Amino acid sequence: xxxxxxxxxxxxxxxxxxxxxxxxxxxxxxxxxxxxxxxxxxxxxxxxxxxxxxxxxxxxxxxxxxxxxxxxxxxxxxxxxxxxxxxxxxxxxxxxxxxxxxxxxxxxxxxxxxxxxxxxxxxxxxxxxxx
Numbered sequence: 600x601x602x603x604x605x606x607x608x609x610x611x612x613x614x615x616x617x618x619x620x621x622x623x624x625x626x627x628x629x630x631x632x633x634x635x636x637x638x639x640x641x642x643x644x645x646x647x648x649x650x651x652x653x654x655x656x657x658x659x660x661x662x663x664x665x666x667x668x669x670x671x672x673x674x675x676x677x678x679x680x681x682x683x684x685x686x687x688x689x690x691x692x693x694x695x696x697x698x699x700x701x702x703x704x705x706x707x708x709x710x711x712x713x714x715x716x717x718x719x720x721x722x723x724x725x726x727x728x729x730x
């Protein structure tokens with residue numbers, strides 16, 4: 600099963616500590632070599648981004664930063680794992696690195712499985728493209 604980890608925080612934006620970057624690099628190297636991690640990356644501050652919104656039937660573009668943002672997505676990773684239990688265990692290990700190397704940081708690692716053709720309830724792009 601394929602999972603995406605989405606890391607969010609309401610903490611003021613700031614770069615990870617060098618110790619956290621080193622620890623995450625070691626973890627990523629291990630997971631890539633094992634064939635479990637497919638992709639990962641950190642995201643630039645919201646001030647450098649934009650949102651494309653539909654509100655009241657109107658499409659508009661809003662440049663960052665976004666006033667109503669309470670939590671910011673700081674990064675993501677995509678894994679190929681056996682099941683949700685393995686995905687949650689790996690996310691716990693990842694978040695432990697944050698606890699160990701960035702004292703005081705608070706955030707969330709949301710674990711989401713990708714919608715596949717056999718899964719019900721997910722957005723299926725192939726079905727939308729055929730419509």
